[in-house]
Structure formats: C-alpha cells, structure tokens
Amino acid sequence: xxxxxxxxxxxxxxxxxxxxxxxxxxxxxxxxxxxxxxxxxxxxxxxxxxxxxxxxxxxxxxxxxxxxxxxxxxxxxxxxxxxxxxxxxxxxxxxxxxxxxxxxxxxxxxxxxxxxxxxxxxxxxxxxxxxxxxxxxxxxxxxxxxxxxxxxxxxxxxxxxxxxxxxxxxxxxxxxxxxxxxxxxxxxxxxxxxxxxxxxxxxxxxxxxxxxxxxxxxxxxxxxxxxxxxxxxxxxxxxxxxxxxxxxxxxxxxxxxxxxxxxxxxxxxxxxxxxxxxxxxxxxxxxxxxxxxxxxxxxxxxxxxxxxxxxxxxxxxxxxxxxxxxxxxxxxxxxxxxxxxxxxxxxxxxxxxxxxxxxxxxxxxxxxxxxxxxxxxxxxxxxxxxxxxxxxxxxxxxxxxxxxxxxxxxxxxxxxxxxxxxxxxxxxxxxxxxxxxxxxxxxxxxxxxxxxxxxxxxx
Amino acid sequence: xxxxxxxxxxxxxxxxxxxxxxxxxxxxxxxxxxxxxxxxxxxxxxxxxxxxxxxxxxxxxxxxxxxxxxxxxxxxxxxxxxxxxxxxxxxxxxxxxxxxxxxxxxxxxxxxxxxxxxxxxxxxxxxxxxxxxxxxxxxxxxxxxxxxxxxxxxxxxxxxxxxxxxxxxxxxxxxxxxxxxxxxxxxx
Numbered sequence: 217x218x219x220x221x222x223x224x225x226x227x228x229x230x231x232x233x234x235x236x237x238x239x240x241x242x243x244x245x246x247x248x249x250x251x252x253x254x255x256x257x258x259x260x261x262x263x264x265x266x267x268x269x270x271x272x273x274x275x276x277x278x279x280x281x282x283x284x285x286x287x288x289x290x291x292x293x294x295x296x297x298x299x300x301x302x303x304x305x306x307x308x309x310x311x312x313x314x315x316x317x318x319x320x321x322x323x324x325x326x327x328x329x330x331x332x333x334x335x336x337x338x339x340x341x342x343x344x345x346x347x348x349x350x351x352x353x354x355x356x357x358x359x360x361x362x363x364x365x366x367x368x369x370x371x372x373x374x375x376x377x378x379x380x381x382x383x384x385x386x387x388x389x390x391x392x393x394x395x396x397x398x399x400x401x402x403x404x405x406x407x408x409x410x411x412x413x414x415x416x417x418x419x420x421x422x423x424x425x426x427x428x429x430x431x432x433x434x435x436x437x438x439x440x441x442x443x444x445x446x447x448x449x450x451x452x453x454x455x456x457x458x459x460x461x462x463x464x465x466x467x468x469x470x471x472x473x474x475x476x477x478x479x480x481x482x483x484x485x486x487x488x489x490x491x492x493x494x495x496x497x498x499x500x501x502x503x504x505x506x507x508x509x510x511x512x513x514x515x516x517x518x519x520x521x522x523x524x525x526x527x528x529x530x531x532x533x534x535x536x537x538x539x540x541x542x543x544x545x546x547x548x549x550x551x552x553x554x555x556x557x558x559x560x561x562x563x564x565x566x567x568x569x570x571x572x573x574x575x576x577x578x579x580x581x582x583x584x585x586x587x588x589x590x591x592x593x594x595x596x597x598x599x600x601x602x603x604x605x606x607x608x609x610x611x612x613x614x615x616x617x618x619x620x621x622x623x624x625x626x627x628x629x630x631x632x633x634x635x636x637x638x639x640x641x642x643x644x645x646x647x648x649x650x651x652x653x654x655x656x657x658x659x660x661x662x663x664x665x666x667x668x669x670x671x672x673x674x675x
Numbered sequence: 676x677x678x679x680x681x682x683x684x685x686x687x688x689x690x691x692x693x694x695x696x697x698x699x700x701x702x703x704x705x706x707x708x709x710x711x712x713x714x715x716x717x718x719x720x721x722x723x724x725x726x727x728x729x730x731x732x733x734x735x736x737x738x739x740x741x742x743x744x745x746x747x748x749x750x751x752x753x754x755x756x757x758x759x760x761x762x763x764x765x766x767x768x769x770x771x772x773x774x775x776x777x778x779x780x781x782x783x784x785x786x787x788x789x790x791x792x793x794x795x796x797x798x799x800x801x802x803x804x805x806x807x808x809x810x811x812x813x814x815x816x817x818x819x820x821x822x823x824x825x826x827x828x829x830x831x832x833x834x835x836x837x838x839x840x841x842x843x844x845x846x847x848x849x850x851x852x853x854x855x856x857x858x859x860x861x862x863x
C-alpha cells in the first residue's frame with residue numbers, strides 16, 4: 217500500500233510530461249509536424265506548410281523577416297503584375313492615418329495564414345469591403361460608382377488589388393467593340409529548337425550509334441531508340457549529359473532520384489525550371505522539399521495518378537519529349553476537376569485536335585497549356601511560362617497574356633466572370649457584355665462633351 | 676620618368692593612408708536641408724518637363740507622355756517621374772520623404788491629407804513667393820515638414836491638366852501654382 221501511495225501526483229505529472237514531450241518531439245523532428253500547425257493553411261501554401269521556416273524565417277518576434285519571405289517568393293510576380301498597391305506607395309508618413317486602419321505595407325495584413333474561418337478568395341482574410349478604408353469617397357468622385365457597394369469592387373473582374381493591367385479604363389477603351397473571336401486569332405509558337413538549329417547548322421543530329429548509353433546502367437535498347445528519334449538527340453544532348461555521375465542513381469529496384477530531371481534539365485532549360493519552381497507544381501522544390509505528390513493535392517485528381525510526383529519528367533518524358541502530349545494529355549492524366557473533365561468536349565479542344573492533326577495551322581489550337589502556360593516572347597525567343605500561378609487567380613490576370621490573343625476584351629472579361637461557364641470549360645455561348653465596358657462607354661461620351669464645351673469656350 | 680611617377684604615386688598612397696579621416700561636426704538645419712533637397716527635386720523635374728516631355732511631345736511631336744507609359748511605349752508623365760523618384764528615396768529609408776499634392780488633383784488621393792499639409796497648401800497658394808515650414812507628428816514620429824509651390828513650368832503641364840477628364844480645373848496658365856511638393860525630414 218505504501219509503495220502505491222508513493223506513485224502520486226508528481227509521478228503522474230512527470231510521466232504525462234515525458235509521454236507528451238516524446239509525442240510532440242517526435243512529431244516535430246521526425247514526424248509530419250501536423251501537431252504544430254495552428255490551423256489549415258490556404259490552398260496557395262498548403263504544399264509547403266511543413267517547411268515552417270519558408271515563411272517563419274527566424275522567429276515570431278518581428279514581422280519584417282516574414283514580410284521579406286513573402287517577397288522572396290511573390291516579389292517578382294508582383295513586379296510583373298505592375299502591382300497597383302506596392303509597399304512603396306504607402307511608406308510616406310502622410311499615409312500614417314490610413315496605415316493605422318489598414319497596414320498596406322505588410323502582406324499579412326490581408327493574407328493571414330492558418331485562419332480558414334476568415335479566408336476568402338485568393339487567400340484574402342479581410343472583409344470583402346476593405347477598399348472602403350481608403351476609397352470611401354469614390355461615390356462622390358465617380359458618380360457612376362455611387363450605387364456600387366464596397367464588397368463588390370472585385371466582383372465580375374472590375375478591379376483587383378494588385379494586378380490591374382487588363383482592367384484600367386484606358387485599356388478597356390482601346391479594346392471596345394472588338395469581335396468575340398478576332399480575325400487573326402493565333403498563339404505564338406515556342407521556338408527554342410528552331411533557334412538552336414539556326415545557331416548550330418553544322419551539328420548533325422546524334423544517331424543511335426552515337427549514344428553514350430554505355431555509361432548508363434539499365435539503359436535499354438528501346439530507350440536508346442526513343443532518344444535517337446527525340447529532339448534531345450537533334451540538339452546534341454546525349455545520355456551522359458543528363459545521367460552524369462552526380463545525378464544518376466541506378467534504376468535497379470525503385471531507387472530513382474526524383475530530382476534527376478530537375479537537376480539535369482536546368483542546365484539547358486533554366487527559364488522553364490525557374491518558373492516551374494515558382495508555380496504550384498514546383499513550389500515545394502523551391503523551398504528545399506521533395507517534389508509535390510499528386511495524392512497531396514487539394515484539387516480533385518484521378519485515382520490512378522495518386523502515386524505520381526511532380527518533376528519535369530512527369531509531363532515530359534525525357535527520352536521521348538512530346539510538347540503536344542505535355543500540353544493536354546499530361547494535365548488530364550492527373551486533373552479531374554469539372555473544368556478539366558469538360559475540356560475534351562469544348563470548342564478549345566476541337567481547335568487543338570485540328571491543329572495536331574494538321575488540319576489547322578500551328579498556333580490556332582487551344583490546349584490546357586495554351587491558357588495555363590502562356591507563351592511569352594523575349595527578343596526572338598518564345599518561351600513557355602511554367603508558373604501557372606502567374607495567370608491563375610484572380611483570373612483576369614489571364615486576359616492579356618492569354619485570352620486577348622484570340623478574343624475581344626469584353627467577351628473574354630465576361631467569360632472569365634462566369635464561374636459556371638469556366639466549369640463547363642467554355643462549352644456554351646454567353647452574352648459578351650461586361651459592366652465595366654458600359655461605364656467606359658459612358659465616360660468616353662462625357663469626355664467628348666467636355667472637350668466640345670472647352671472648344672466652344674475657346675471660340 | 677615612369678619610375679619617378681610610380682614612386683610618387685606610392686608615396687601619395689602612403690601619405691593618404693596616414694592622414695586621419697577628418698570628422699566634420701558641422702550641423703545643418705532641417706529647413707536648409709529641406710530647401711537643398713527641394714532644389715534638386717525641382718531642378719530635375721523642370722529639366723525633365725521642359726527638355727524631355729515638352730520638347731519631344733509638344734514641340735517635336737515624336738513621342739507622347741502617358742500615364743500608362745509602359746503599355747503606350749511613351750514617356751512617364753513628369754508627376755510620375757517625381758513620384759517614382761520619391762518612392763526610390765523612401766525605399767532607402769533615410770528619413771526623407773516627399774510627395775506631390777494639389778488643391779485640384781487628378782487623382783483625389785493626392786489632395787492635402789494632414790492638417791499641416793492643408794495649412795501649407797493654403798499658405799503657398801496665398802503667398803506664391805513664400806515657402807511654408809512646420810513640424811508635425813505622424814504615426815508617433817516627429818517630422819520637419821516643408822511645403823513648396825509646384826509651378827506650371829511648361830505648356831505640357833498646362834495642356835495635360837486642363838484637358839484631363841478627371842481634372843477639377845481646366846484653366847491653368849503657364850506660371851500658375853498648380854499644387855505643392857511636401858517634403859518631410861524625420862526628427863530625432
């Protein structure tokens with residue numbers, strides 16, 4: 217009895233502490249760290265939520281290092297978007313009163329993480345009428361805006377907080393009354409291989425007998441044959457260029473280095489790999505984590521794709537690279553949301569089939585990649601942007617780099633404001649009118665009247 | 676000769692290294708510093724407005740200046756040039772900031788905001804040849820604040836502001852005070 221009495225409150229306390237300490241310690245250092253997540257992360261960050269230091273750089277004492285972490289990942293895309301509310305616009309002390317209401321110099325003012333109960337579209341955790349804080353007099357300044365409520369500013373794609381490149385008045389005025397489908401509807405053609413061939417006319421394509429497959433354990437005749445037919449052989453990329461001693465891990469068993477494609481590809485495809493790491497498919501690699509796994513995705517994915525990890529080779533078979541396959545089949549091999557499943561029955565898909573069958577000109581078809589991986593031009597080079605996030609949300613970001621290549625601005629804006637239409641993968645007709653354009657037409661008439669009045673006064 | 680010059684250069688280097696750096700303890704008043712900074716801002720802006728924008732847009736008509744200069748392949752407006760410079764200075768966090776404001780701003784966000792700015796705007800409009808100086812506390816920080824006239828130095832300023840749809844005033848003339856530049860220096 218005496219011994220039992222000795223194992224009292226203190227002993228139980230120590231035991232419980234040790235057990236809890238072991239559980240938390242194991243979870244922190246060896247486990248998935250889920251016990252330390254204060255709340256569900258947003259869809260934009262959930263892939264990297266276990267890499268706490270990606271955002272919480274040093275400690276929780278100061279917000280500045282975290283702000284810098286935001287900019288490290290998002291700064292470049294905000295610059296590209298010509299951010300209409302950058303930090304530098306608000307640091308002047310004359311804005312002190314405004315900042316006291318809404319500190320626009322910090323991303324975390326509007327994008328609080330781990331707070332699913334207050335998180336709205338685009339990871340915004342402010343009430344929808346937050347524009348009121350600084351623009352409460354817009355109704356007096358613009359009579360046309362009197363009847364709009366402050367929770368409707370971003371409705372229907374009228375305004376964005378950051379990216380207004382396709383939404384400002386003069387841009388809309390320039391694109392008034394365009395047809396739904398432009399006469400010269402056509403996308404740029406990626407031309408990396410053509411440019412390489414122009415520079416390297418004296419270098420004949422490698423043949424099977426030229427392959428350095430002897431240095432690659434496990435290389436099969438089939439793989440070598442595929443490679444010899446590929447654009448890699450055309451561009452003098454031999455087996456050992458990718459399977460060098462640092463990158464190559466034997467394929468015997470399942471011990472394949474997942475990073476082999478990233479580490480090898482980057483030496484020639486620097487821009488593609490860089491933008492891949494900036495997007496949702498590659499963001500885990502950018503913070504030093506293993507590649508994203510399909511089974512961890514929050515979007516609906518096909519059951520038989522759950523085992524996949526996302527590297528370059530997931531969409532591009534390095535021995536048989538096929539950009540057409542990568543542009544649709546690769547996407548639809550995993551994605552099974554409503555929009556993706558409806559692609560095959562869409563007008564865009566029909567145009568793509570015509571292009572790949574050779575019945576229509578190159579650049580006239582619309583694949584998944586045509587919209588989600590826009591083709592951007594820098595100098596003579598046409599490059600495929602591998603960061604889908606650049607044009608994903610808010611979807612008006614897609615207007616300029618994508619939609620306007622083929623469609624009128626008002627039609628495209630109306631389409632992107634219609635969620636049902638997007639889900640159907642643009643499979644039915646819509647009215648091509650958008651409220652912003654009615655306002656612009658009215659403004660132009662007012663401008664004309666003002667000009668006439670001034671002219672009359674001069675005369 | 677070459678050897679001699681080399682020796683002299685070496686000697687000069689040693690001499691320079693042996694001279695202690697002179698510590699300057701002279702002080703400059705916030706007002707003098709503000710006036711000097713404004714002189715740079717005003718001169719640069721006048722040069723850009725007259726020699727670049729007015730010349731190329733209004734006289735030679737080879738390129739326009741436009742608010743959306745990136746899309747229009749045009750020149751930034753003089754007001755944007757000043758603002759971009761101000762943002763660059765603010766990013767350096769040196770305790771000096773400046774901004775354009777007006778009683779008739781095209782963008783209403785550029786009206787006088789603080790009490791000192793409002794007083795300053797009233798003063799410089801009523802006294803076109805005098806400058807306004809004051810102190811104010813904003814966000815818990817004390818500042819020396821100066822307000823200077825922003826004058827229509829070229830036809831480009833007048834035409835653009837008179838023609839702009841959102842301009843509350845359409846009868847500006849060359850030499851008019853169109854607004855003010857507010858310049859702040861952080862005080863310890």
